[in-house]
Amino acid sequence: MKQLIKRAAVLCRVSTEDQAEGTSLDTQAEICMEEAKRRGYHVTEEDVFKEDGYSGALGIDARPVLHQLWEKYQAGEYDAIFVYRQDRLSRSLALFAALRDEARKVRRCGLKGDGFIFVQGSNDDTPEGKLQSNILATFAEYEREVIKLRTVTGKKKLAKAGKYSGGSQPFGYRWDDEKEEWVIREDEAKIVKLIFQWYVYGDESGQPLGMVRIAEKLTELGIPTPNQFRKTRKGRAGKMQAHWGDATVQRILTHTVYAGTNYLWRGDKMQVSPEQVEKIKKEKTDGWFEVDFPPIIDKMLWEKAQEKRVQSRGGFNRKRPKPILAGRIFCGVCQRPFHDAMYNKGAKLVFKCNGKLKQYHLDGSPKCDSPVLDGEAVTAEVKKRLIDMLQDKDQMRKAIEEYVGSLERRKEELETLLSPITEQISHLQEKQKRLATVYVDGALSHEDYKRQINELKEQELAVRRRYEHYWPEMENLTKLEQNIAVVKEAIEEELFDVRYQPDDDKITENIAFVKVHDEKHLTVGFPQKVVTWEELLDRLQVKLWVYPDRLEVRGIVPIEDIANPKCC
Numbered sequence: 259m260k261q262l263i264k265r266a267a268v269l270c271r272v273s274t275e276d277q278a279e280g281t282s283l284d285t286q287a288e289i290c291m292e293e294a295k296r297r298g299y300h301v302t303e304e305d306v307f308k309e310d311g312y313s314g315a316l317g318i319d320a321r322p323v324l325h326q327l328w329e330k331y332q333a334g335e336y337d338a339i340f341v342y343r344q345d346r347l348s349r350s351l352a353l354f355a356a357l358r359d360e361a362r363k364v365r366r367c368g369l370k371g372d373g374f375i376f377v378q379g380s381n382d383d384t385p386e387g388k389l390q391s392n393i394l395a396t397f398a399e400y401e402r403e404v405i406k407l408r409t410v411t412g413k414k415k416l417a418k419a420g421k422y423s424g425g426s427q428p429f430g431y432r433w434d435d436e437k438e439e440w441v442i443r444e445d446e447a448k449i450v451k452l453i454f455q456w457y458v459y460g461d462e463s464g465q466p467l468g469m470v471r472i473a474e475k476l477t478e479l480g481i482p483t484p485n486q487f488r489k490t491r492k493g494r495a496g497k498m499q500a501h502w503g504d505a506t507v508q509r510i511l512t513h514t515v516y517a518g519t520n521y522l523w524r525g526d527k528m529q530v531s532p533e534q535v536e537k538i539k540k541e542k543t544d545g546w547f548e549v550d551f552p553p554i555i556d557k558m559l560w561e562k563a564q565e566k567r568v569q570s571r572g573g574f575n576r577k578r579p580k581p582i583l584a585g586r587i588f589c590g591v592c593q594r595p596f597h598d599a600m601y602n603k604g605a606k607l608v609f610k611c612n613g614k615l616k617q618y619h620l621d622g623s624p625k626c627d628s629p630v631l632d633g634e635a636v637t638a639e640v641k642k643r644l645i646d647m648l649q650d651k652d653q654m655r656k657a658i659e660e661y662v663g664s665l666e667r668r669k670e671e672l673e674t675l676l677s678p679i680t681e682q683i684s685h686l687q688e689k690q691k692r693l694a695t696v697y698v699d700g701a702l703s704h705e706d707y708k709r710q711i712n713e714l715k716e717q718e719l720a721v722r723r724r725y726e727h728y729w730p731e732m733e734n735l736t737k738l739e740q741n742i743a744v745v746k747e748a749i750e751e752e753l754f755d756v757r758y759q760p761d762d763d764k765i766t767e768n769i770a771f772v773k774v775h776d777e778k779h780l781t782v783g784f785p786q787k788v789v790t791w792e793e794l795l796d797r798l799q800v801k802l803w804v805y806p807d808r809l810e811v812r813g814i815v816p817i818e819d820i821a822n823p824k825c826c
């Protein structure tokens with residue numbers, strides 16, 4: 259039987275910092291393709307993956323091209339990955355070593371690959387070869403730090419001089435390269451003036467508007483968002499922000515730049531607001547260079563906006579602490595999270611579904627009718643049930659056993675679902691390899707090959723999506739199963755006892771345990787640990803799901819559902 263020809267991919271990378279090196283993406287691709295063919299690998303232009311503008315210091319999740327190539331390699335589409343030089347793969351020693359070693363292990367497809375092959379550098383899978391490649395990677399990492407230092411120094415010098423040093427520009431302004439100064443963008447400045455006017459003096463009705471209402475009105479009037487003005491996209495998904503949000507309005511109302519003063523070189527990416535500026539000045543943090551900008555808002559109007567914001571009930575300067583259940587409550591009706599709010603002039607804490615907000619129903623869809631929760635009542639009830647559950651060993655044992663049983667049942671279901679998917683993926687990959695062999699032998703035209711290979715890849719992609727849908731849950735179940743199994747064993751052997759003393763903001767955890775070294779050597783310990791309620795809720799992964807007739811409390815250890823009328 260004729261041996262299948264090995265397929266190879268080529269990875270090329272050039273970051274902004276590397277442009278001066280003279281090794282372009284096309285040059286890297288040409289050299290690597292020649293080396294791959296010389297070594298007997300089949301490689302085409304479609305197998306070349308180019309990273310333009312990505313730093314070698316980034317992790318694999320922040321480099322989509324490398325991530326895509328890595329997934330294809332793990333799936334068995336390629337038998338090797340050719341790279342011009344080690345620093346083209348990564349300038350981080352830890353990441354480079356991890357990728358290099360992992361690529362030589364058995365992959366997800368069940369087969370070993372040849373890993374990364376470098377045109378310049380060591381490819382020996384020996385202690386000496388690894389030492390040499392690690393040394394080269396160390397130098398690459400050092401070089402990256404030097405380049406980074408030079409780049410940062412240059413940008414910092416520009417910022418200190420009040421010049422544009424890269425990154426986003428404040429809404430309402432742009433940097434004029436010819437004049438070398440900041441100038442006002444009149445089309446955006448009109449929106450900024452409108453926001454301040456509505457917030458302080460009101461709209462045509464004469465009533466001042468809050469930040470949420472301003473965002474709603476801007477959206478209703480069809481006024482473009484900052485993203486739409488600049489034609490920039492937001493987040494990893496690259497979506498264009500279509501609706502104004504109250505957070506965007508807040509950033510505009512609090513930014514000191516509109517009164518004529520901006521602070522450049524904010525390495526921590528903090529938002530400029532009067533409170534943040536005062537904090538930085540007190541801490542004397544390096545950076546934050548004060549720069550004069552042409553003002554868009556009159557100083558008096560800007561100060562009135564800040565006064566109103568500070569005095570507003572529940573404003574952004576509120577002193578009340580974040581509720582411990584904030585971010586842990588979800589709606590069982592519309593699946594949206596709940597947010598906290600204050601009623602009766604700040605006297606009563608409540609939790610409301612985001613589905614009740616108008617901004618989520620601009621398309622005319624009905625608002626969510628889930629109940630409003632009494633914040634203090636539901637918090638007190640959850641705290642009480644947590645402590646009761648943790649101090650009852652019999653209940654803990656029963657709950658953990660039931661929970662582990664449910665995990666095992668779900669794991670079996672997932673294994674049943676994943677097993678045929680894995681086989682389907684392997685089968686489709688083998689068909690692709692056989693098709694490539696037929697094409698290389700000349701028995702198939704290029705058009706037919708492209709059509710058939712695309713059909714197979716589409717089938718594989720559809721199957722892989724099913725696999726990726728279930729796999730994260732499978733990994734999470736395995737981790738939870740291991741952690742709970744340890745607790746379960748300790749409870750069954752009666753090797754420890756736990757007592758919790760709750761306070762308003764923390765819990766004192768007293769543990770008595772026995773470490774068994776052998777029959778004659780027992781070590782008894784009584785450690786005490788103080789944890790916050792947030793830490794305890796995080797540890798137990800507590801979440802609340804709200805339905806019209808009940809509250810379901812979910813977590814690692816189940817708690818009896820709350821059906822208390824005073825909470826709703």
